[in-house]
Amino acid sequence: MTNKFMDNKFILRFFWIVILGIIWQVIALSEVFNLTSFPRIETLLASLIKDILNGDIIIQTLYSLRLILKGLMFGLIISIILSGVSMISKVFEGFVDTIIAIAHPLPGISLLPLVILWMGIGERAIIFIIVHSVVWPLTLNLLAGFRAIPNIYKQIGKNYGLNSLKIIQYILVPASLPYFITGLKIGWARAWRAVISAEMVFGAAGNAGGLGWFIFKKRVFMDTSGLFGGLIVIILIGIMIEDLFFEKFEKMTIKKWGMSI
Amino acid sequence: MKKLRIKSIYVLLTIFVFSLLLNGCTSNNDTSKNKEIKIAEQYGLAYAPLQIMKDKKILEKNLPEGEVIWKQMGNTAAIREGMIANQVDVGFMAIPPFLIGWDKGMDWKIASGVSSMPIGLVTYKSEIKTIKDLTSKDRIALPQPGSIQHIMLSMASEKTFNDSRKFDNQLVTMAHPDGMNALLAKKDITAHFTSPPYIFKELEHEGFHKVLSGKEAMGKDFTFIIGVTTKAFHDKNSEGYKAFVESLKEAISFINKHPDKAADILAKEYDLPKKEVLKYITADGTVYSQEVNGLEDFADFMKRNDYITKSFKNKKEVLWEDVTDDK
Structure with a gap:
């Protein structure tokens, strides 16, 4: 039953991608837009394959992904600490609320000039921007998750004779998991945005630079089809993470436990 | 009665949005109004x-x-x-x-x-006399890849190292004023390929010197x-x-x-x-x-x-x- 559903979903996705591709091709062939700004699909794919074969795009994608993972990890740790602390103490809750109110509306990219002054233009600066864009939505979601747990769950746990640690392990964490996963999804998407925009401003931060730098280089050399290649890679990775990683994770946890459909 | 009103609001909204869209099409295209x-x-x-x-x-x-x-x-x-x-x-x-x-x-x-x-590459590091002295750790700020500053740097590296792309992965894209501030801060950027007035201002500071001029890179005068x-x-x-x-x-x-x-x-x-x-x-x-x-x-x-x-x-x-x- 579940297998069929999976197949269906992939077939559907594939179907829609093909339809969108056809629409794209028709527009490109009609030459309503300049071919240099709206290239045909075969040109796009050819340039993507070329960039894959000479290794450029792969190295730069891996570089960006590494930065994102680092940033996400730091962000996750900080979020867990912040939300945990504010669950324990009212005073800290006020602090966390205030800092979220201050920092959450600030787009990472608007902090760039400051970040450059504070920590220069290296990898650290990009990771700082990623952490900034991940931490606030993730903390908000974790807090919402904790707060949404009915008190009665805890009381049931106590009735079973569980100690505080066991209550956290068996009740609080699983019960807030749907919120946690949503937070992680938002954090992941935000991290992508942050890393691409930061790289487009900083240039090559490491030795080869990341995907944002790749796209920027394509822009300045007016290689529009190459630019689309970079975008396609971002889309593919996004779909892969969404469909494979998060889906699996949800199936293993909250769907199996009957918390979500 | 209420349903009808909601429906008419929808219709009006749709008409409004479409008229905006159509409007956009026409006004976008009058690019070269003759004069x-x-x-x-x-x-x-x-x-x-x-x-x-x-x-x-x-x-x-x-x-x-x-x-x-x-x-x-x-x-x-x-x-x-x-x-x-x-x-x-x-x-x-x-x-x-x-x-x-x-x-x-x-x-x-x-x-x-x-x-x-008179454009050129400026640094504050006294040990950098020519581009031969730039190491792989040095970061070079310039407006963007493919800019004249980048091409001149590539020309010089082709002449010196027979490899025009030697510094391509050490570039940092920065507008001239940002690049100047970054260089003056003496932090991450060790060299800046820039043009007047920024190059004059940088060279006014003590210890800042020109490593390479556009004329040297090109071998002649250029526009x-x-x-x-x-x-x-x-x-x-x-x-x-x-x-x-x-x-x-x-x-x-x-x-x-x-x-x-x-x-x-x-x-x-x-x-x-x-x-x-x-x-x-x-x-x-x-x-x-x-x-x-x-x-x-x-x-x-x-x-x-x-x-x-x-x-x-x-x-x-x-x-x-x-x-x-x-x-």
Whole structure:
């Protein structure tokens, strides 16, 4: 039953991608837009394959992904600490609320000039921007998750004779998991945005630079089809993470436990 | 009754949105209303003739019925994109970005030279005397890959290391003022490839010195900024085109004949002391002229190192009629 559903979903996705591709091709062939700004699909794919074969795009994608993972990890740790602390103490809750109110509306990219002054233009600066864009939505979601747990769950746990640690392990964490996963999804998407925009401003931060730098280089050399290649890679990775990683994770946890459909 | 009202609101909304969409289509397309000239400029002393032209309303004088629209743009890529989208008729940039666009099929040619400038690579590290002393840890700030600054650095590395792309992964894209601040902070950026007035300001600081000049990299004098127009503008608005080239000529000869008066105007424009501006516009290596120099050298180098895929056989492919250049 579940297998069929999976197949269906992939077939559907594939179907829609093909339809969108056809629409794209028709527009490109009609030459309503300049071919240099709206290239045909075969040109796009050819340039993507070329960039894959000479290794450029792969190295730069891996570089960006590494930065994102680092940033996400730091962000996750900080979020867990912040939300945990504010669950324990009212005073800290006020602090966390205030800092979220201050920092959450600030787009990472608007902090760039400051970040450059504070920590220069290296990898650290990009990771700082990623952490900034991940931490606030993730903390908000974790807090919402904790707060949404009915008190009665805890009381049931106590009735079973569980100690505080066991209550956290068996009740609080699983019960807030749907919120946690949503937070992680938002954090992941935000991290992508942050890393691409930061790289487009900083240039090559490491030795080869990341995907944002790749796209920027394509822009300045007016290689529009190459630019689309970079975008396609971002889309593919996004779909892969969404469909494979998060889906699996949800199936293993909250769907199996009957918390979500 | 209530349902009906909601329905009618929906209908109205739909009509509203569609009319907006249609409206967008029509207003987007009236790009070359016969006598309009849309000019994109960038910031800096190399564009001084444009400031003069704007301030003294020279183009308005030469084209009485025309409407002149000035657009300040942040970088060359944006100007190029604006010209593809037909939002800009006349753009100013260095020769390499022009050639990249031409190579990618943009229908445009050079209308005039504007200026030559003493551009160069500046560092504060005393141990860096030539580009041979740059290590893989040094980060070099310049406006963007494919810019004239990048191409000159590549020319020098081709001559020195036989590898034009040696520093390609050590570049940091920064606008001139940001690059200058980063260099003066002596933190991550160890070298900055820049143009006047930034290069003069950096060199005023103690210990800051020039590692490489544009002339050394190129091996000869070259035109820094050129004026470029689209074929659509050149063909459909030939009156406007001629008036523009003529106005540029007047502005350039004004600067050359009356540097003092020009400095007055420019000092206001750049918010700099007049003495400083006068020093800059009469500095060694600063030349305002309509001649286009070094076109072939740039094209040969860029073709040889795969920055562009084709070169021109005849200069008429990249120059409009009556443009003077070094033969």
